[in-house]
Amino acid sequence: MTTTVESETERVIVPGRGGSRRGTRPRRPGLLKFGHWWWALPGVVLVIAIHYIATVFGGAFAFTNWSGLGSFDWIGFENFRRIFQDSSKLLALGNTLFLAFGSVILTNVLGLAIALGLNRGLKTRYALRVLFFMPVVLSPLAVSYIWKFIFDYNGPLNTVLRAIGLDSVARAWTGDPTWAIWTILIVIVWQQTGFSMVIYMAGLAAVPVEIEEAAAIDGASLWQRFWHVTLPAIRPAVAISTTLGLVNGLRVFDQIMALTGTGPAGATATLATEVYKQAFTLGNFGYGAALALVLTVIILVFAVIQQRVSSGREED
Amino acid sequence: MTQQRRSRAVRAGVFATAVAGALILAGCSGTSGDGGNTTTDTKQFSLAFGVSNEVETGYEKLANQYMTENPGVKITLNKLPGETYAQTIRTQLQAGNASDVFVAAPGVGQAYSLVTLAKAGLLAPLDDTAKKVIPAGADAQFIVDGKTYGQALDIAFVGNIYNDLPGVAYPSDFQGVLDTCKKMAADKKSLFVIAGSVGANTGIMAQTIAATRVYAQDPQWDQERLAGKVTFADSQGWKDTLQAIVDMNKAGCFQKGAEGAGFDAITNGLTQGAALGMFGPSGAATEINTAAQGHAKFAVYAFPAATSSDKAYGIASSTYAYSIAASSKNKVAAQKFLDWMADPAQSKAFAKDQGTIPVSGYEDIDFKDSVYAPVESVLKDGAYTPIPNSSWPNASVYDALGAGVLGLLTGQKTIDQVLADMDAAWAN
Numbered sequence: 001m002t003t004t005v006e007s008e009t010e011r012v013i014v015p016g017r018g019g020s021r022r023g024t025r026p027r028r029p030g031l032l033k034f035g036h037w038w039w040a041l042p043g044v045v046l047v048i049a050i051h052y053i054a055t056v057f058g059g060a061f062a063f064t065n066w067s068g069l070g071s072f073d074w075i076g077f078e079n080f081r082r083i084f085q086d087s088s089k090l091l092a093l094g095n096t097l098f099l100a101f102g103s104v105i106l107t108n109v110l111g112l113a114i115a116l117g118l119n120r121g122l123k124t125r126y127a128l129r130v131l132f133f134m135p136v137v138l139s140p141l142a143v144s145y146i147w148k149f150i151f152d153y154n155g156p157l158n159t160v161l162r163a164i165g166l167d168s169v170a171r172a173w174t175g176d177p178t179w180a181i182w183t184i185l186i187v188i189v190w191q192q193t194g195f196s197m198v199i200y201m202a203g204l205a206a207v208p209v210e211i212e213e214a215a216a217i218d219g220a221s222l223w224q225r226f227w228h229v230t231l232p233a234i235r236p237a238v239a240i241s242t243t244l245g246l247v248n249g250l251r252v253f254d255q256i257m258a259l260t261g262t263g264p265a266g267a268t269a270t271l272a273t274e275v276y277k278q279a280f281t282l283g284n285f286g287y288g289a290a291l292a293l294v295l296t297v298i299i300l301v302f303a304v305i306q307q308r309v310s311s312g313r314e315e316d
Numbered sequence: 317m318t319q320q321r322r323s324r325a326v327r328a329g330v331f332a333t334a335v336a337g338a339l340i341l342a343g344c345s346g347t348s349g350d351g352g353n354t355t356t357d358t359k360q361f362s363l364a365f366g367v368s369n370e371v372e373t374g375y376e377k378l379a380n381q382y383m384t385e386n387p388g389v390k391i392t393l394n395k396l397p398g399e400t401y402a403q404t405i406r407t408q409l410q411a412g413n414a415s416d417v418f419v420a421a422p423g424v425g426q427a428y429s430l431v432t433l434a435k436a437g438l439l440a441p442l443d444d445t446a447k448k449v450i451p452a453g454a455d456a457q458f459i460v461d462g463k464t465y466g467q468a469l470d471i472a473f474v475g476n477i478y479n480d481l482p483g484v485a486y487p488s489d490f491q492g493v494l495d496t497c498k499k500m501a502a503d504k505k506s507l508f509v510i511a512g513s514v515g516a517n518t519g520i521m522a523q524t525i526a527a528t529r530v531y532a533q534d535p536q537w538d539q540e541r542l543a544g545k546v547t548f549a550d551s552q553g554w555k556d557t558l559q560a561i562v563d564m565n566k567a568g569c570f571q572k573g574a575e576g577a578g579f580d581a582i583t584n585g586l587t588q589g590a591a592l593g594m595f596g597p598s599g600a601a602t603e604i605n606t607a608a609q610g611h612a613k614f615a616v617y618a619f620p621a622a623t624s625s626d627k628a629y630g631i632a633s634s635t636y637a638y639s640i641a642a643s644s645k646n647k648v649a650a651q652k653f654l655d656w657m658a659d660p661a662q663s664k665a666f667a668k669d670q671g672t673i674p675v676s677g678y679e680d681i682d683f684k685d686s687v688y689a690p691v692e693s694v695l696k697d698g699a700y701t702p703i704p705n706s707s708w709p710n711a712s713v714y715d716a717l718g719a720g721v722l723g724l725l726t727g728q729k730t731i732d733q734v735l736a737d738m739d740a741a742w743a744n
Contacts, residue, residue: 153573
């Protein structure tokens with residue numbers, strides 16, 4: 001059997017091998033064949049053991065009263081009943097959703113705006129892209145500590161406010177029950193906007209200039225061009241960016257522990273920080289595992305909804 | 317593929333799986349040993365303690381001294397990071413690979429509390445030497461089912477660490493506190509500096525004040541709470557304690573921005589002279605004095621009672637103890653080291669290094685020129701109670717107290733809410 005390859009300029013006839021559909025194969029003894037499943041077996045075993053089995057064990061503890069030491073009893077859904085009856089856990093749930101949706105909306109709107117602005121035209125756009133992306137590569141913990149200093153009662157923010165005569169506005173931002181959660185949101189948005197920007201720039205690069213120019217010639221305003229031409233074309237980028245942003249936003253931890261330590265008096269606690277506090281600091285491992293399970297289910301639900309909403313519109 | 321090649325591939329695959337599995341199992345089985353050697357002196361053991369910097373601590377100095385005095389004995393020092401020490405030790409004990417001797421916290425309520433660890437079967441019982449050095453009134457923090465599981469290393473006094481050098485006299489009663497606070501606030505300073513965002517600091521402040529409002533009248537209050545005879549919510553003493561904090565906040569006793577302040581605010585405030593005192597364990601006084609090199613003179617004070625006719629009372633207990641892991645294979649060598657540590661000579665050397673009070677041989681110490689001069693009578697009269705949270709059944713109660721005090725400062729919580737939270741946490 002021969003294979004014929006036709007290209008635009010010439011026709012090449014390649015002799016094939018009898019009986020095989022795989023094309024050319026290296027003549028090597030059995031162990032060195034590529035692609036066999038047992039080459040990957042050690043890696044697969046490790047991933048299953050460390051990643052999945054360990055997670056299942058951890059999840060199983062959600063139905064016990066284990067303290068992290070010694071023995072435990074199976075208590076069924078008692079931990080979950082406690083979670084939904086505790087007002088502080090409901091506050092944590094509210095904070096989790098606020099930070100997740102707040103950070104997704106703000107980072108995506110700002111990221112898209114910056115990406116649009118730096119897409120074409122500006123001479124300094126390459127340097128500006130680097131500047132806007134730099135915060136993303138920094139450690140969230142290091143960034144949080146620096147912002148903690150900025151928000152400090154005697155830190156730069158309050159010093160500036162006092163210097164321009166806004167003494168009454170200056171306060172201990174990370175210790176204020178109303179404003180503490182906003183400080184965390186600001187830090188998250190500051191660091192993650194660059195990430196959204198990069199995703200949107202990749203999406204925008206695929207939008208053909210001709211269609212936008214055609215729309216402009218037809219008399220579409222800037223906003224109409226954006227809403228009816230650009231946005232539909234970057235729908236996949238929107239889907240990716242919002243999914244990633246939502247999943248990460250629901251898991252925020254470093255920024256909260258560094259900025260407010262879940263304070264003041266638990267006002268900035270989220271499900272992720274509560275998992276850590278209950279399981280490891282207070283020695284209620286079973287209760288912490290139950291909180292972790294609830295958080296996992298919430299993330300799964302939102303990720304699935306997110307994917308349905310984003311990919312559902314792709315066909316039109 | 318031919319039949320021959322396929323069977324060779326399958327054999328090779330089975331072989332690879334078997335090797336991988338054997339390696340994994342070998343790695344996992346390393347911890348299950350032979351149950352520990354309990355009669356032979358192996359003349360070596362490992363010692364773990366927490367460190368926050370490179371400065372040599374009393375733990376290390378005394379271990380080295382022991383090795384010098386006993387050639388042939390080898391101590392392996394495991395210096396673990398201080399911030400995560402409690403969690404690390406707990407994980408190591410659970411996994412069975414903890415050091416033979418390690419530092420644990422007396423009582424209950426912390427991740428490395430020795431009563432909790434002993435009840436989980438992770439500690440080995442100690443000799444009678446350990447029983448002899450238990451500080452007065454603190455039996456429940458070291459003894460479980462008649463056996464002693466920790467050896468106290470020193471006694472720390474928890475109170476106000478106050479700078480006498482600027483010449484502002486430490487108030488003798490609570491009204492004096494409020495008046496001094498108002499005077500200092502008018503000078504844009506504060507009498508005390510607190511780390512509002514750190515639950516441990518607000519909690520220790522509450523306990524220092526509770527010494528005279530709750531425990532001076534009823535030293536057995538914690539035991540009564542454990543028996544269910546009293547609650548936080550119906551305790552006038554605890555209500556007075558939290559009311560005192562609210563009054564102090566109104567009088568400007570705490571620095572501006574205290575709600576969001578961390579430990580760095582305490583260091584900065586005290587070294588810059590913006591505040592005169594902090595709430596904390598007595599070891600801090602010696603540390604800050606050494607760092608200040610003559611520019612400050614910190615001493616340890618007990619927080620004043622409500623009126624000057626009320627009894628002076630303080631909080632003093634052992635904050636750290638040595639314990640031996642149940643899985644240790646060098647128990648005899650470890651126990652010999654602990655017996656040596658309990659000698660008055662070692663006890664005094666350790667306490668001197670840590671800036672605390674020795675656990676044995678302190679009756680004849682003259683405190684007059686030390687940082688403990690202001691609390692000498694409180695110590696000698698035994699007018700102190702072990703730190704309350706080491707008797708509380710779980711860590712959530714102290715957590716509720718620390719967060720509750722911050723809630724009082726920010727206005728998020730009322731006194732009754734804080735006490736109710738503590739009772740709710742107790743029941744969990």
